[in-house]
Amino acid sequence: MTERHDWPVIESEIEYETGWYTGGYDLVEQPDGSTKKYYWAELPPATVVVALVDGTRVESAEGVSGDADRYVVMVEQYRPTIREHCLELPAGIVEDGESFTDAGVRELREETGFEASSASLLESFWCSTGVLRHERGIVFADGLSPAPRKLDGNEFIDVRFVPADEALDHARAAPANDATLEGLLLAAEAELL
Secondary structure: OOOOOOOOOEEEEEEEOOOEEEEEEEEEEOOOOOOOEEEEEEEEEEEEEEEEHHHHHHOOOOEEOOOOOEEEEEEEEEEEOOOOOEEOOEEEEOOOOOOHHHHHHHHHHHHHHHHHHHEEEEEEEEEEOOOOEEEEEEEEEEEEEEOOOOOOOOOOOOOEEEEEHHHHHHHOOOOOHHHHHHHHHHHHHOOHH
């Protein structure tokens, strides 16, 4: 077994700030004594919501796929970064003073027009640790009832309802994204779908 090395940071530099994320590098000492710059981008924490709604609440709603007792509430939006329309779970940034759960309930309401009567944190974790400083929390929400929607000025989102037992298959279809797959896999493992 090799001796544990603490990877001392010799310098840490911020090279740019965008208001959305900060980017820079840490110059670190590696176990062999050499030094190397490790570049990173730092983003605020985000919440992702797996929300289930009773089929009777959405039976005549626009965006309903199939006929089911329970639906996963999803959003469809264009992602300029990859130049694709994506079917995703509702998600957003955790505001100052919010927990992942509080932010999840707020984002669900703002993006989809549903208020959750209960919500719980399934898991929180660091994402893409080779390049990002970004923590994500997956929240499960249910007991949904209609609420006013409040989209941000840069959000052009269509609400979609996918049968709970088909949600993972829909999430795996291209272009699949990590947050939606993570959320649905964690919910499926917890036998919530």
